[in-house]
Amino acid sequence: MEQNREMKFFALLCQVCYIVALMVCSTPCAMANSKPNIVFILVDDLGHADVGFNGSTFYETPNIDSLARSGLVLENAYMYPTCSPSRTALATGKQSFRTGVYTVPVLEKGDDQENIFSRWTVEEEHIMYSQPLAEAGYKSIHLGKWHLVGPYPQEEMAMTFPLKEKLRQPDPWDFSWVAYHKQHCRKYYPEGRGYLKNVGGTYRGDPALEVDGYHSETGGYFAPFSNPFIESKPDDEWLTDRLTDDSIEFMEQHQDGPFFINLHYYTVHRPVRPRSEALFEKYMEKAGDPITGQGMETGKRKVIEAQYATMIESLDDNVGRILEFLDNSGIRDNTLIVFSSDNGQNIGRNNRLRGKKGHIYEGGIRVPTCLSWPGKITPRRTTIPVTGLDFFPTFMDVAEIDYDGVLDGDSITGLFTAEPEHLQTRPLYWHLASRNAHGTCSVIRKNHHKLIQYLADGKLELYDLRNDPKEEQNLVENNPELTQSMLRALVQWRQTNDVPLPPGAAL
Incomplete structure (x- = not known):
């Protein structure tokens, strides 16, 4: 009799546990946690051949190369030739003619007959990928370069377009804009676009906010940072390290997922600063690569190139830290990592492609790009052309979000394991309505x-x-x-x- 009672109790307990498990699995939280994490690493001005996985033997990027080997290398990945239209296209999934962001406004040349002068601020009507991700339960953070709002958005929005003259910006060390931006411009900043936090994102396209800007001692890369959107920490030293620190801290807090990390490093944008004297000496003594031309300069150019190489190695170290955290936390297999650059090389050199940043030729728009997701992406290289416009729909596809807004790109999730014909044969388009490096x-x-x-x-x-x-x-x-x-x-x-x-x- 006693044994029967125990057996009945055990059976009842099993039924209760089963029902509780079903209830837990059916909750929105559990469903949200089944979605993959996404880490989007975007480098500023990193050229197509500035990484080992695209042939560099002078710059050293072992961690980035390991990431590339574990996933899909896009040999023909494209952006716009300057950062403003690239970042706007990435965030909104829209061609430049829809947002009116054609280039960095202060870089424009010519008059209002030759140009449709570029907007700076991305209007609220243009939804960014972070917004539907937030609605789907993603905890998101933006770190680094934002550049999707102008210094004077109220003045800009009141203007009649097309403009008769290009937009302006204050001196780097002029902080008169900060109070207004912090009090009244939230809608144009990451927190108004679905992110929980913004670390370092401003209207500026570079980190040099000190007196003398590019000519300042720290160049914005060494602490103390003059960025009004970065709170100082006692152990601050190097900007790229700090942005990585904060991204890892956020992932630790939200590793139950899903999270979205918009890690858009300021590096390797000018001004060039050597990460350390030891690294600088290493690259000053290292033999150059005659094929790409990297490391082959002399005199002052050789010094700049060696300094630039230290910034790339520092970038690689920090990518390695991201990968180490994901591996050690046991969440790498449920995380899509995207690595790319916003336009072609500026400081770097690549004799195998024509042009550089600002040019519509391959050196200005073709960028180093790879995607990694263990078990979901078949490791290989593909020559199928892909554009920055494709990331928004890809993120929606990965997160299983049914987004019905206007998007000019296509999801490339089909490329994760195959070579879809529709991606092979589709045309890609660019429209540059304001003059920069050329007409x-x-x-x-x-x-x-x-x-x-x-x-x-x-x-x-x-x-x-x-x-x-x-x-x-x-x-x-x-x-x-x-x-x-x-x-x-x-x-x-x-x-x-x-x-x-x-x-x-x-x-």
């Missing part, structure tokens, strides 16, 4: 060909990127049929999307 232009890349149409005079350039990655041979005259076919597609894209042209355009 305004529209661009189409389809398959392995790239057509540039300059807006001021209609001049065309056609390149075979597979056989001529340095874009040395303009094929317009040699291949008129392909030229006209791609031009028709480019013009049709502009017409279909009502893409604006500068007043003085000859088209």
Whole structure:
């Protein structure tokens, strides 16, 4: 009798435990925790060949290379040629003509006939990926460069567009804007866009907020930081380390997930500062690479290049710290890591590609990019072209969010394990309506060909990127049929999307 009672009690206890387990598993919290974490590491001005996984033998990036080997390397990953349109396109998933952010406003050249002068502030109507992620339960933090709001947003929003002259910015050490931004501009900052916290994000595109800016001793990279959106800590030393510290602290607090880390380092943007004297001496003595041209400079340029190399090694050390935390915490397998850059090289050098930051040529828009997610992404390299516009829909796909807003890119989750045909054959477009390093232009890349149409005079350039990655041979005259076919597609894209042209355009 006693044994029967015990057996019945045990059976009843099992039923209760089963019911409780079902209730727990059906709660929104448990469902949210099943979603993967996302860590988005964006470097500033890191060139395509500034990492080992894309062929650099001078710069040392063992941790980043390990990340690349564990996942998918996108050999043809593209951004805009400057940071403002790239970061706006990433955040909103929209082409530059939709937001009016065509370049960094203070870099524009020419008058209001040659340009549609760029906006600086991203208006509220343009939803950023952080907002639907927050609604889906993600705990998010932004760290580092923001650059999605102008110094005078109230003045900017009251202006009539298109502007008659380019927007302005204060001197780096002029903090008269800070009080207004902290009190009245929350909607334009990370906390107004779904993030729980903002560490270091301002309107500025670089960290040098000290007197003399780029010519200051610390350059914004050494503590004490003059950034009004970074609270000082006793152990502050190097900005890249500090941003990593805060990202790890946030992940520790929210490792039950899901979390989203928008880690957008200021490095390796100017001003160049050596991380340490020992690292500087190491690269001053290291042999250069004649293929890329890295480490081959002399005189003052050699000094700058060695200093720049220390910043890249420091970046790599910090990426290694992120990976170590995820591994040690046992959450690496449930975390998608994206590593990329906002435009092509500025300080760095790459003899294998034409142009640099500011240019629509490959050196200005092709960036080092890899994605890693153990068990979900098949490790390999792919040549399928991908654009920064694809990250927003990819994040939505990974987080299983049904987002119905306007997006100009495509989810690339299909690339995680295969080579989808629709991604292989789709065209990519750029529209630069304000002049920076060269004239305004529209661009189409389809398959392995790239057509540039300059807006001021209609001049065309056609390149075979597979056989001529340095874009040395303009094929317009040699291949008129392909030229006209791609031009028709480019013009049709502009017409279909009502893409604006500068007043003085000859088209």
